[in-house]
Amino acid sequence: MTMLMNEQTAIGDDALGIEGLSLAIGTGEGAVPLLADVTVTVARGETVGLVGESGSGKSLTARAALGMVPRGSRATGTVVVGGLDVLAAGRRELRELRRTRAAMIFQDPRVSINPVRRIGDYLTEGMRARGVRAKAATARAQELLGQVGIRDPRRALRQYPHEFSGGMLQRVMIAGALSAEPALLLADEPTTALDVTTQAEVIAVLKDLQRVHGTGMLFVTHDLDLAAAICDRVYVMYAGRIVEESAGTSLFQAPAHPYTRALLEASPSVHGDRAAIKAIKGTPRALAETPSGCSFRDRCPLADDVCAAEVPAPRPYGKSLAACHHPEGDGAP
Ligand SMILES: Nc1ncnc2c1ncn2[C@@H]1O[C@H](COP(=O)(O)OP(=O)(O)OP(=O)(O)O)[C@@H](O)[C@H]1O
Ligand code: SF4
Ligand SMILES: [Mg+2]
Incomplete structure (x- = not known):
């Protein structure tokens, strides 16, 4: 079609x-x-x-x-x-x-985000793989978390997935997808x-x-x-x-x-x-x-x-x- x-x-x-x-x-x-x-x-x-x-x-x-x-x-x-x-x-x-x-925002964030890694690592990994420097990747991750409505992005970067509600984790995943451009x-x-x-x-x-x-x-x-x-x-x-x-x-x-x-x-x-x-x-x-x-x-x-x-x-x-x-x-x- x-x-x-x-x-x-x-x-x-x-x-x-x-x-x-x-x-x-x-x-x-x-x-x-x-x-x-x-x-x-x-x-x-x-x-x-x-x-x-x-x-x-x-x-x-x-x-x-x-x-x-x-x-x-x-x-x-x-x-x-x-x-x-x-x-x-x-x-x-x-x-x-x-x-x-290519990036995917999954229907169920709990089964698609590694529970033992910090949100900051999850968000910066892809950018680092593309050659973005650590500091710039962290700054971008923080900015993206703010854009998807996470209230304290700086703190969120240090947190683990289990500390977030399903809705909040969904936002984190959306930020992750956006970080990949x-x-x-x-x-x-x-x-x-x-x-x-x-x-x-x-x-x-x-x-x-x-x-x-x-x-x-x-x-x-x-x-x-x-x-x-x-x-x-x-x-x-x-x-x-x-x-x-x-x-x-x-x-x-x-x-x-x-x-x-x-x-x-x-x-x-x-x-x-x-x-x-x-x-x-x-x-x-x-x-x-x-x-x-x-x-x-x-x-x-x-x-x-x-x-x-x-x-x-x-x-x-x-x-x-x-x-x-x-x-x-x-x-x-
Ligand atoms: N791993 C699997 N093993 C066996 N059947 C599966 C598997 N994954 C999906 N299915 C079956 O394939 C069909 C389509 O599933 P799918 O998850 O793509 O539906 P969906 O349109 O996304 O539904 P929803 O709106 O509920 O998310 C369903 O009947 C489902 O039970
Ligand atoms: S939707 Fe299916 S059953 Fe209905 S008219 Fe079309 S082909 Fe026939
Ligand atoms: Mg589905």
């Missing part, structure tokens, strides 16, 4: 190029598929949203961009970051990639644990990073309003597949896929409460549960025999690409 890339994109010069990525746990007949044919691109300077219900495969996709796939899994397809073939890369190349060109930033629900004011401040800092360094950002979120506010393009995931890709705000004005429509109808900005996506009829499916046909069919009002028989291929509809046999179901775009 690369047809909707904006004008900044030059083929081969993307911050991130995931093409036809499939991922399965285990081997042979017992293998459980988790992702199927996922294509996601992020141009330099672009903010790309990845939205969808819990368990749809957003984090798996974002992590695969840095070569972090679950133990015992097999990935096929192509993942290219800054010219590096990530799926074929060795440990050393991947470590180098994560230190110098990466060409690609993978932000997995980066602001979910933060209050609204801090969320706005953090988004402003991320946008600033982008403006100064031309960083491409993949922004994973449940929050459709936030995605609408900050993303240039948005991908919608369902059951391990991309079901819609949409340019700009068209996803929110004229959604093509029935699942996207259901997501929007259940979003807080429409209903004015936080019941959010739980309001969609039925429960989300895992990829393995629907080996044939469209995974959304048991929740879709438009499902017919074709939907049960064939996995829908992406096709243009309005300003979107929708993987659906009947995107026109609700009328013209």
